[in-house]
Structure formats: structure tokens, C-alpha cells
Amino acid sequence: MDLLVSTEWLAEELGASDLRVVDATQFMPDDPRNALEEYEAGHIPGTVFMDLTNLIDSHNPVPNMLPPPEKFASRMQSLGLGDGSRIVLYDDSPIKSAARAWFMLTMFGAYDVAILDGGLAKWKAEGRPLAQGREMLRHRHFTVWKDDKAVRNKAEMIANMSSGAEEVVDARSSARFTGQERDPRPGVAPGHIPGSRNLPYSELFNADGTYKKGEDLKATFAAAGIDMEKPMVTTCGGGMTAAVVAFGARLLGKKDIALYDGSWAEWGTDPATRKATGAACVA
Structure with a gap:
């Protein structure tokens, strides 16, 4: 499969023995x-629900x-997702949570994982069939594996401020990034990691909710001053929308991408970490 599949493609593939469709919708706590x-x-017929909150x-x-x-x-096995499965993820969320599921699945060893372009909203808009209730699939073995090279911790992010080896890209809104708007969680400082660039995840999408592609997507990264030749680390408020920017970069063929899992929820609550406010300097 491609990283991004169309509703037309999915409609033709539904029912294939190795295909698993997953609703990975998650909303912000508020x-x-x-x-x-x-x-x-x-939901799309045959779809299982992945509870990202747990x-x-x-x-x-x-x-x-x-x-x-x-x-x-264990959770993937209980959903019937396992070794040899082709997995298509979708969501119906403003935070495009299917990207978080994509990041986790690939980091934990799944090889054939895609996101449905336009998600459930596009499927519904095209008048395609829906099913109700909860669907269960037969348990399938999922090999336990974790590849930590795609994850960064706070200590590594602190070290990167000195080395500048990796381009840090913040997926939050510009108001949150600059500190003009405070974090909704109590005890979290405003601002961003010094030296990071700001690319709000929402800018990666067209008006119809599909991902930008090709030159349009390249231009979006370029407009944020991001050097695509450098290794990239994405961050956000809590590790969710950082995965959207990571997925967007992957669509452009970039492979040296990691995600700071603690993101601003960790960085912004630590009084010892340096914090910057105002707009980033775009090269």
C-alpha cells in the first residue's frame, strides 16, 4: 500500500482477507x-475501534x-491486528489522530500501514456505506517490538539545543507557539523550545480535509523555514499532532524523522528547561 490511500481504493479493497480498517479517532480532553x-x-464496514486514550x-x-x-x-492482538496485516487508519477528528496511530504502529513493528486520505468525513460525503455497532475480529499475533530511534526524550532535546543536529518542528498553532495563547493545562508555561520552527499541523491539509501533496506540501514546509535536508524531530502539546507533521514529512519521502513524545506537556512543566516566546526566525 501507499502511505496515503483514497476512499476509492479502500472501497475496492474492503473485504480482502489481509486488510484491517481501524477507526483511530481521538478528541482533545475538553x-x-x-x-x-x-x-x-x-463507521466504515468491517472497521475496529482503536482507543488511543488508553x-x-x-x-x-x-x-x-x-x-x-x-x-x-496485546491491544493490537485483541483488535485482530497482527503480523501480515495491511492496516488502513482513519479518523473523524480535528486533531487528525490517525497519524498518532500510524506513528505507534510503525514504531512498534507494523510494516504495511496507511492513512485514509480525507478520513471518515470524505467517505460520508461521497455517500459510501456505513455500519453500526461494534465489530470484533479474531485475535491475531502481533510480534512485540519497539524501535526507539524514532522517539526523542527530554534529555536528547536539551542536548539538541546545543548541537543543532536536528531540526525541531512544532505542530501547535502559532498563538500557542509564540506564547500569545497559554496552554490550557494548568502549570504549563507558554512558548516553545528555543530554536524550533513552527508548522501548525492544520496547514498540511486542503480545504476538503485531504493532505496536501507534492509541490504544495513541499511549499508548506519551506514557508515555515524548515530545512528538509536535516534530520527532523516533531513536537506539539502532547505528542498527537506532532505525528501529523511527521507523517506529512514522510509523504515527501523523508525518513530521518523522530517525535518528541513528552512534547510541551513535559517541557513546559519543567522549570529547568529553557523556553522561548515570540515568532521563530524563518530563514
């Missing part, structure tokens, strides 16, 4: 919408951190 209830009310390290005080490999593998 959003009143309920992802599971919406899935049960209407795919976390529940013992880590930083919110939304990656789960241990064994926990992740």
Missing part, C-alpha cells in the same frame, strides 16, 4: 464529543506517553 459512541453510530503509559506522570511494547501488542 472536546465534548465521544469517539467510541460516534464509531458505534456509524494506549498510553499509565505509570508515567506525563500525559499521553507511548505505552510499553507488551501493552501495545
Whole structure:
């Protein structure tokens, strides 16, 4: 599969024995919408629901951190996702949460993972069929694996401020990045990691919710002053939309991409970390 698949492609492939379709919708904590209830009310036929709110390290005080490999593998097996599966992810969320599921699946060893371009909204807009209720698939073995090279921790981010070896790209809104708008979580300082660039994740999408592609996507990264020749680390508020920017860079063929999992939820609450406000200097 390609990294990004169309609704037309998925409609033709539905029912294939090795294909697994996954609703990976998640909302921000202050959003009143309920992802599971919406899935049960209407989803692409054959789709299982991945509960991202519980795919976390529940013992880590930083919110939304990656789960241990064994926990992740167990949850995937229970969803019927396993070795040899082609997995297509979608969401119906403003934060484009399918990208977080893509990041986790690929980091934990899945090889054939794609995102549905335009998500459930495009599928519905085209009048394609929906199913109701909750779907269950037969358990399938998922090999426990974790490749840490795609993840950065706080110590590595601090070291990178001195070395400048990796381009840090912040996926939050410009108001959050500059510090004009404070973080909604209590005790979190405003601003951004010094030296980082700002590329709000929403800028990677067309008006219809599909990803920008080709030259349009390249131009979006260039307008943010991002050097695509350097290794990239993406960050955001809590590790969610950072995955959207990582996925966008991957669409352009970039492979040296990592994600700072603690993101601003960790950095912004530590009084010892340096913080910058105002706009980044765009080269």
C-alpha cells in the first residue's frame, strides 16, 4: 500500500482477507464529543475501534506517553491486528489522530500501514456505506517490538539545543507557539523550545480535509523555514499532532524523522528547561 490511500481504493479493497480498517479517532480532553459512541453510530464496514486514550503509559506522570511494547501488542492482538496485516487508519477528528496511530504502529513493528486520505468525513460525503455497532475480529499475533530511534526524550532535546543536529518542528498553532495563547493545562508555561520552527499541523491539509501533496506540501514546509535536508524531530502539546507533521514529512519521502513524545506537556512543566516566546526566525 501507499502511505496515503483514497476512499476509492479502500472501497475496492474492503473485504480482502489481509486488510484491517481501524477507526483511530481521538478528541482533545475538553472536546465534548465521544469517539467510541460516534464509531458505534456509524463507521466504515468491517472497521475496529482503536482507543488511543488508553494506549498510553499509565505509570508515567506525563500525559499521553507511548505505552510499553507488551501493552501495545496485546491491544493490537485483541483488535485482530497482527503480523501480515495491511492496516488502513482513519479518523473523524480535528486533531487528525490517525497519524498518532500510524506513528505507534510503525514504531512498534507494523510494516504495511496507511492513512485514509480525507478520513471518515470524505467517505460520508461521497455517500459510501456505513455500519453500526461494534465489530470484533479474531485475535491475531502481533510480534512485540519497539524501535526507539524514532522517539526523542527530554534529555536528547536539551542536548539538541546545543548541537543543532536536528531540526525541531512544532505542530501547535502559532498563538500557542509564540506564547500569545497559554496552554490550557494548568502549570504549563507558554512558548516553545528555543530554536524550533513552527508548522501548525492544520496547514498540511486542503480545504476538503485531504493532505496536501507534492509541490504544495513541499511549499508548506519551506514557508515555515524548515530545512528538509536535516534530520527532523516533531513536537506539539502532547505528542498527537506532532505525528501529523511527521507523517506529512514522510509523504515527501523523508525518513530521518523522530517525535518528541513528552512534547510541551513535559517541557513546559519543567522549570529547568529553557523556553522561548515570540515568532521563530524563518530563514
